Amino acid sequence: MRIESIRIKNFRVFQDITIREIPPFCVIVGANGTGKSTLFQVFGFLKDCLTYNVGAAIQSRGGFNELISRGRETENMEIELQFRMEISKAERLVTYFLEITNQDGKPQVAREILRYKRGSAGSPYHFLDFSFGKGKAVVNEDDFNKTDEELTKEQQELDKADILAIKGLGQFQKFKAANAFRQLIENWYVSDFHINLARGSKDAAGYADHLSITGDNLQLVANRIFSEHNEIFNRVIDLMKMRVPGVSTIEPEPTKDGRLLLKFQDGSFKDPFIDKYVSDGTIKMFAYLLLLYDPSPHPLLCVEEPENQLYPRLLWELAEEFRAYANRGGQVFVSTHSPDFLNAVRLEEVFWLVKKSGFSKVMRAKEDSQLAAYMSEGDQMGYLWEHGFFEGADPR
Ligand SMILES: Nc1ncnc2c1ncn2[C@@H]1O[C@H](COP(=O)(O)OP(=O)(O)O)[C@@H](O)[C@H]1O
Ligand SMILES: [Mg+2]
Numbered sequence: 550m551r552i553e554s555i556r557i558k559n560f561r562v563f564q565d566i567t568i569r570e571i572p573p574f575c576v577i578v579g580a581n582g583t584g585k586s587t588l589f590q591v592f593g594f595l596k597d598c599l600t601y602n603v604g605a606a607i608q609s610r611g612g613f614n615e616l617i618s619r620g621r622e623t624e625n626m627e628i629e630l631q632f633r634m635e636i637s638k639a640e641r642l643v644t645y646f647l648e649i650t651n652q653d654g655k656p657q658v659a660r661e662i663l664r665y666k667r668g669s670a671g672s673p674y675h676f677l678d679f680s681f682g683k684g685k686a687v688v689n690e691d692d693f694n695k696t697d698e699e700l701t702k703e704q705q706e707l708d709k710a711d712i713l714a715i716k717g718l719g720q721f722q723k724f725k726a727a728n729a730f731r732q733l734i735e736n737w738y739v740s741d742f743h744i745n746l747a748r749g750s751k752d753a754a755g756y757a758d759h760l761s762i763t764g765d766n767l768q769l770v771a772n773r774i775f776s777e778h779n780e781i782f783n784r785v786i787d788l789m790k791m792r793v794p795g796v797s798t799i800e801p802e803p804t805k806d807g808r809l810l811l812k813f814q815d816g817s818f819k820d821p822f823i824d825k826y827v828s829d830g831t832i833k834m835f836a837y838l839l840l841l842y843d844p845s846p847h848p849l850l851c852v853e854e855p856e857n858q859l860y861p862r863l864l865w866e867l868a869e870e871f872r873a874y875a876n877r878g879g880q881v882f883v884s885t886h887s888p889d890f891l892n893a894v895r896l897e898e899v900f901w902l903v904k905k906s907g908f909s910k911v912m913r914a915k916e917d918s919q920l921a922a923y924m925s926e927g928d929q930m931g932y933l934w935e936h937g938f939f940e941g942a943d944p945r
Contacts, residue, residue, distance in 0.1 A: 550634045550733055550848060551880050553642060558627035560594075561587045564618040564908035568900065573875035576868075576894045577884045578934060579902030580944035584909040585884035588902075589851040591628060592737045595647075599719075599734055603649055603711040604656050613651040619907060625650045625659055634729050637691045641665045643726045644673065647713070657681055657710040663726050667697065674700075677718065677727055682710035686718050691725055738762065738847040740840070744829045744858070747836055750810040753803055759847065760840045767836050768809040768824070772801035778844055785838040792863050793831050811835075829858045841870045846879030856887035868893035888931030896924040901934075903941035912940070 552571055557563040562584040579585050597606035610616050617626050626649045633640055643665040650659040661684070663677040674697055676687045685702045689695065707714060718724045719731030739762060747764035757769035775782045789796045797816035803809055812821035813831065824832060837855065852871070856864055868883075868890050875881040885891060891899070899914035914920045914930065917940070923933055937943055 550632055550729060552630055552632050552733075552849070554629075554631040555588075555591070556627070556629040557591060559618040559621045559624055560591060560626055560628065561616060561618060562904065562907075562909045563587065564621065566909070566911050568911050568913075571880075572898050573880050574872040574894075574898050575880070575882045575900065576891065576898050577882065577900050577902065578886065578891065578939065578942060579884070579909070580904070580942065583902035583904045585902065586853060589739050589853070589882060589884070592734065592849060592851065593739060595628065595734050596737055598647075598713055599716050599731060602709065602716075603658055603713065607649075607656045613649075613654075613656050617651070622651075630730075632730065632733065634726065636665070636725050637693050641726075643730070645715070645730050655711070658713065661714050663715065663730065665726060667693065671697075677714055677724070679705075679707070679714040682707040682712065684714060686714065686724065686727075688723055690723075733848050736847055737849040737851070739851040740764075740853070740855075742833065742836060744832050747832050748825050750804060750808040750823075750825075753807050753809040759843060759845075760836060764836045767832070767839070768801060768811055770839050771799070771811055771835075772809055774839060774842075774844075775801050781842050781844060785835070785842055788838055788866075789831075789835060792834055792860075792866070796831065799835065830860065833858050834863070837867065838870075841874045846874055846877050848878070849880050849882075850874065851882045853884045854886060855883060856885060856890050861887070861889040864890040865893040872898075888935045891931035891934055892929040894930050896921060896930065899930050901939045901942045905941075912942075914939070 551573060554567065554569045554571060556567045558565050577585050577588065594606055597609065607613050607616055614622050629644060629646045631642055631644045633642055643663065646660065646662040648660040649656055659680060661679045662675055664673040664675045666673045676690045678684050683706050685704055687700045688703050689701050707717065715727045715731050719727040722728060741762050742764045747767040751766065751768045755769065757766040757773055760767065760770050786799055789799060795815040795817065796813060798814045800812045801809055802812050811824040813824065813827045814821040855867060864887055871881050871883055897915045901912045902909045903912055920933060920938055
């Protein structure tokens with residue numbers, strides 16, 4: 550399952566943008582304040598809308614008037630995502646549309662639609678269509694022997710007008726597309742890695758499925774991969790040895806008081822260094838490798854500026870690891886300011902943001918004939934970006 554397009558209206562700095570044909574590995578560049586973080590926040594916003602409700606998700610972001618694009622306070626906010634998924638043995642392009650309005654200071658769902666085409670012809674069918682807490686949902690969407698007219702529609706009423714219909718219906722397997730979309734959004738992950746939280750011994754109790762957003766369960770994740778997926782752990786150690794001079798092995802170690810720490814062995818010394826005392830870059834590289842070689846990738850991973858603290862020459866491989874992760878089933882969005890990272894990125898994977906009169910637009914490298922021509926002659930994206938070929942990207 551993969552997000553194919555994103556359309557946003559009136560969400561902060563994105564007054565009106567559409568990104569189409571999004572590749573599995575999508576890299577965004579842009580000056581400060583052009584909306585790189587905001588783009589990732591759209592997924593976080595949807596997740597909060599699902600977990601809580603639309604009102605709470607908006608409230609925790611400063612309220613409707615803070616979230617809606619400046620000057621558009623009387624308009625509605627719209628988010629539309631298209632994604633591909635298999636339903637009854639055919640790949641289908643599913644559209645999820647959400648429109649939020651502010652009525653007497655209360656955010657409400659003006660419209661929520663989930664639609665896709667049932668056959669190769671005809672217009673997309675609305676399997677779920679709600680407005681202000683009322684609407685209909687089709688309960689036998691995968692019965693393709695039935696015509697559109699024969700499908701069973703159930704009228705439903707939600708508890709409140711700021712609850713998403715996919716929140717409730719998405720829990721049921723029979724609502725195929727709603728269920729898949731809900732899972733994609735719920736398992737969305739944005740990395741907000743904090744080296745200082747990743748360091749230090751951690752309570753060994755508990756089970757760490759994935760690296761946490763901040764990386765504060767690094768020791769537990771390392772221990773899990775070490776004991777349950779030893780071949781993956783060894784692969785990570787081999788990569789660490791190649792990339793970080795002095796690292797010869799890394800081992801999770803339980804302490805007597807029920808905690809867990811990481812020991813980094815330097816071949817030159819007898820005693821290992823514990824994670825508290827190794828370099829920032831070492832910790833970060835190790836955390837990224839554990840994240841990217843995770844046996845069960847997140848369906849949607851967002852990472853901001855992965856280049857920080859890492860040696861520039863290592864960024865090429867890191868970019869390739871992100872791409873490999875994306876191709877294993879986890880779509881990846883990365884924002885970057887690093888020409889070294891960008892050099893490893895392909896023409897069709899690069900987008901950039903340009904802000905004009907307060908709002909940002911999305912530009913695409915693939916659609917720029919000059920960039921496409923240079924790339925076909927063997928140039929690299931980072932070099933072209935550094936030399937000002939991304940029109941309007943330079944803040945000055
Ligand atoms: N409601 C809004 N309407 C218009 N612009 C907004 C709104 N809220 C925030 N912004 C602007 O959006 C930008 C946020 O950018 P951000 O996503 O943090 O950028 P980046 O991550 O690229 O540095 C800031 O410049 C901020 O002023
Ligand atoms: Mg940012």
